[in-house]
Every structure is written in C-alpha cells, then in structure tokens.
Amino acid sequence: MSRQASGLRAWALQRISAAYLGLYLIYMLGHLSFNAPESFEAWRTYVADPGVSIGMLLFVVALLIHAWVGIRDVLIDYVHPIMARVTLLSLFAIGFVGCGLWFAKAIFLASVAA
Amino acid sequence: MKFFVYRYNPDVDTAPHMQEYDVEVTRGMMLRDALMEIKRQDESFAFRHSCGEGVCGSDAVNANGKNMLGCTTPVVELKEPVNVRPLPGRPVIRDLVVDMSQFYQQYRAVKPYLIHKDPLPEQEILQSPEDRDKLDGLYECIMCGCCSTSCPSFWWNPDKFHGPQALLQAWRFLADSRDQATEERLDDLEGPYKLFRCHTIMNCVESCPKSLNPTKAIGKIKELMLKHSI
Numbered sequence: 001m002s003r004q005a006s007g008l009r010a011w012a013l014q015r016i017s018a019a020y021l022g023l024y025l026i027y028m029l030g031h032l033s034f035n036a037p038e039s040f041e042a043w044r045t046y047v048a049d050p051g052v053s054i055g056m057l058l059f060v061v062a063l064l065i066h067a068w069v070g071i072r073d074v075l076i077d078y079v080h081p082i083m084a085r086v087t088l089l090s091l092f093a094i095g096f097v098g099c100g101l102w103f104a105k106a107i108f109l110a111s112v113a114a
Numbered sequence: 115m116k117f118f119v120y121r122y123n124p125d126v127d128t129a130p131h132m133q134e135y136d137v138e139v140t141r142g143m144m145l146r147d148a149l150m151e152i153k154r155q156d157e158s159f160a161f162r163h164s165c166g167e168g169v170c171g172s173d174a175v176n177a178n179g180k181n182m183l184g185c186t187t188p189v190v191e192l193k194e195p196v197n198v199r200p201l202p203g204r205p206v207i208r209d210l211v212v213d214m215s216q217f218y219q220q221y222r223a224v225k226p227y228l229i230h231k232d233p234l235p236e237q238e239i240l241q242s243p244e245d246r247d248k249l250d251g252l253y254e255c256i257m258c259g260c261c262s263t264s265c266p267s268f269w270w271n272p273d274k275f276h277g278p279q280a281l282l283q284a285w286r287f288l289a290d291s292r293d294q295a296t297e298e299r300l301d302d303l304e305g306p307y308k309l310f311r312c313h314t315i316m317n318c319v320e321s322c323p324k325s326l327n328p329t330k331a332i333g334k335i336k337e338l339m340l341k342h343s344i
Contacts, residue, residue, distance in 0.1 A: 004305035008339050011310055073313065076306055077270045 005072070014069040017062035024059045047110040060103045064096045115139045116195035119152060119159065122206050130206070132197070139189055146173050146184035149198070149210075161210035168323060171258030175210050176202055181260035181321040201263035203272065216272045217259050217279065224276060224284040224302075229295035245291035252286035252331065254324050255279065261318035261328055267311040275311035276303075278318035278328030284309075285331035288338060300339050309335060 037043040047053055071092050079085045115137050122130035135152045146163050153159050163173035166185045173184035176199040178192055189196070204212035230239065262268045262277035276284065284303065287293050303309040309332065318328040 004307075007303075007305045007307075007310035008336070008343060010306065011336060012340060072306075077267065077311070 005076075010069045010072065013065050017066040017069075020058065020062045021066060024055065024062075044110045044113055047107060048113070053107045053111055056107055057104060060100055064100050068093070068096055115148070115189060117148060117152060118195055118197045119149075119209070120199040120206075121159070121209055123158070123208050124206075134195075137189075143189045144185050145175070145177060145182070145187040145189055145192065145196075145198075148189050148196075149173075149175075149184055160208045169256060171256035174201055174258040174260045174263075174323075176200065181264045183258055183260070183323040186323055201259055203263050203269040204259075212263075214259055217257075217262055217277065220262070220272075220276045220280040221257065221283060223308075224280045224287070225295070225299070226280075226283045226287065228287065228290065228293050229298075230292060231294045239292045241291050248289045248291070249286060251326055252282060252289065255282055255286075255326060256324060258323060260321040260323055261326075264317040264321040265312075266315055266317070267313060271307060271311055274307035276308050278312070278332070281309060281312070281335065282326060282328040282331045285335050288335060296338075297342070300335075300342055303335065303339070309339075 037046050047056065072089065075085050075088055075092075079088060117135045117137055118132040119135060120130060121127070121133045133156075135155060137148045137151045140147070144166075146166060149159075149161050149163070153161070161173065161175070161184075163184060164170040165172070168183055168186040171183070174181060175184055176182075177184075177187065178197055181201060198210065200206050200210045200212045204214060204217075207213055257279060259279065261282075262279045265278055267275050268277040284299065288296060288299055293299075312329070312332045314329055314332075316329050319326075319330075322328070
C-alpha cells in the first residue's frame with residue numbers, strides 16, 4: 001500500500017478529462033451557435049434527451065475531476081501547513097460534490113418534466 | 115556600463131542591498147569578465163566561477179531577471195543597467211554565492227548512474243548507434259542549476275520535487291539501453307511530488323544555457339510511466 005497521494009493517476013485523469021472537456025465545449029458552442037433552442041421549454045426538451053443528459057453529466061464529472069486535480073496541485077504547491085491544507089482540500093471536495101449533485105438534480109428534473 | 119549587483123554578507127549586513135558599479139566594456143567582454151572587473155574594484159564582492167567557457171557550470175547568476183551563465187553571456191546582449199542577483203530561491207551564503215545542497219540532493223536521489231543487473235561483460239557493454247543517439251540532449255547537462263532555480267515548482271517544494279535538472283538526468287538513465295532498473299526508477303518517481311510537481315511551465319527550457327529541454331524529458335518519463343502502468 002502506498003501512503004502517498006497519487007501522481008500518475010491524477011495526471012492521467014486530468015489529461016483525459018481535459019480531452020473530453022475540450023471536445024464537448026467545441027460541440028456545445030457549435031450547437032448553441034447554429035441550433036440554439038428558441039425557448040426554455042425547447043431547451044428543457046433538448047436536455048431531457050438521454051444522449052444529451054448523459055453527455056452533460058459526463059461533462060460535469062470530467063469538469064469536477066479536472067478541477068479537483070487542479071486545485072489539489074495548487075494547494076500542494078502553495079499551502080504547506082498540513083491542517084490548513086487538509087481543511088482547504090475538504091472544503092473544495094465538499095463543494096465539488098455539492099456542485100455535482102446540484103447539476104445532476106437539474107438534469108434529472110429536466111428529464112422528469114419533459 | 116552600469117551594474118547593480120546584489121550584495122549581502124550575513125556576518126555584517128542586516129539586509130541585502132543592490133550596489134552600483136561602473137565597468138568599462140571591452141571587446142568580447144562576457145558577464146563573468148564584468149564580475150571579475152567588479153571584484154577588482156571591490157575585493158569584498160564574492161561570486162563563483164571557474165572554467166570561463168560554459169563547461170563547469172559554476173557561474174550561473176540571475177541577470178536582468180533571467181538565469182544564465184556569466185561566462186557565455188556577452189555583456190552587450192544585456193540591457194543597461196544590468197541587475198545581477200544570485201540564483202532565485204536558494205539560500206544566499208554571500209553576495210552571488212548560494213547554497214546548492216538541495217539541488218545536489220535531488221540529483222543524487224534519481225540515482226544518476228547505470229544500474230546493470232546482469233553479470234558485467236568482460237569488455238564494455240555495447241550499444242547501437244541508434245540507442246546512443248537517444249542520450250543526445252540529455253548527457254550534456256553541466257549542472258549549473260539555471261533550470262531548477264528558475265522553476266516555480268522547485269521554489270515551492272525544493273525538498274520534495276526533484277526539479278528539472280534531476281528529472282532530465284532521471285530520463286537520461288531511463289533512456290539508456292544499458293540500464294536495467296527501469297521499473298525501480300519509475301516506482302521511485304511515483305507520487306505527487308518528485309515528478310508530478312512539474313506543471314510544464316517551461317522556465318527550465320528557456321533558461322538552459324546548453325539549450326537542453328528538461329520539459330520534454332519529463333514528458334517522456336510520464337509517457338513511459340503510463341506505458342508501464344497499463
């Protein structure tokens with residue numbers, strides 16, 4: 001058992017999530033530029049499509065993983081007192097999980113309403 | 115030519131200060147020559163230098179905000195007034211002389227020597243010209259410290275992050291066809307600090323007086339690590 005935080009895995013996850021984020025953002029910007037929904041209802045129907053909602057959920061998961069590795073790197077670089085680092089890491093972890101759940105709820109509600 | 119040189123003698127001074135010197139520029143004058151001229155004007159000034167031709171790596175300094183070798187930098191290429199400071203992030207012993215112990219510790223930590231497990235052959239271990247070519251751009255490092263002391267990741271964690279110089283050498287031995295400790299070397303580099311504090315800032319590439327590319331070497335290590343893990 002290794003007592004260390006991960007190095008290779010964190011780095012690989014950050015790279016992979018970056019690739020998904022980049023491709024998804026290009027797709028989303030393209031979609032919204034050429035095929036923007038007319039109304040909130042149309043937007044909700046669009047999001048309720050299983051392909052779209054899964055794609056969005058994956059986007060949020062990738063975003064949160066990417067952000068987690070990034071913020072962990074910043075805290076490891078700059079915050080050296082161990083208790084301060086643990087506190088900040090915990091706050092960010094809780095915040096990120098909260099963001100993820102909130103987003104999942106929004107997508108779920110859109111699917112239910114549609 | 116006007117020079118502002120960082121002066122600090124911990125035995126006498128409470129705080130460091132920049133001192134002004136005027137140096138008459140001669141043809142072909144290098145920064146090291148200018149520092150020697152300053153030393154002639156003011157004997158109390160201390161800096162390291164030896165070979166004078168970019169081989170020993172002793173006279174790395176920070177001039178106008180960039181790390182460079184005094185002996186290979188023509189003064190005419192520097193903007194006046196020239197601000198000369200010690201290598202950033204290192205404890206100052208006196209004036210431009212800094213304590214490089216941590217830098218050498220990190221170098222030692224990557225086991226910068228061939229590890230060969232098979233019984234050694236009678237003669238030298240042979241290597242194809244292609245395999246030998248893989249060491250170009252790696253073995254030329256003179257350990258002046260310009261790269262590691264310009265790396266923000268090394269500034270923040272010099273005790274845990276190997277730094278670009280040591281990682282370039284780690285790759286030099288990983289890339290060597292005669293070395294047989296690839297797995298151990300890769301295992302030693304795992305964790306968030308030793309290798310993965312590198313955020314490809316690339317100050318190392320910019321400052322290397324030998325035009326080597328530690329960032330590329332670090333990328334190769336990560337690639338090899340990934341290959342060996344899946």
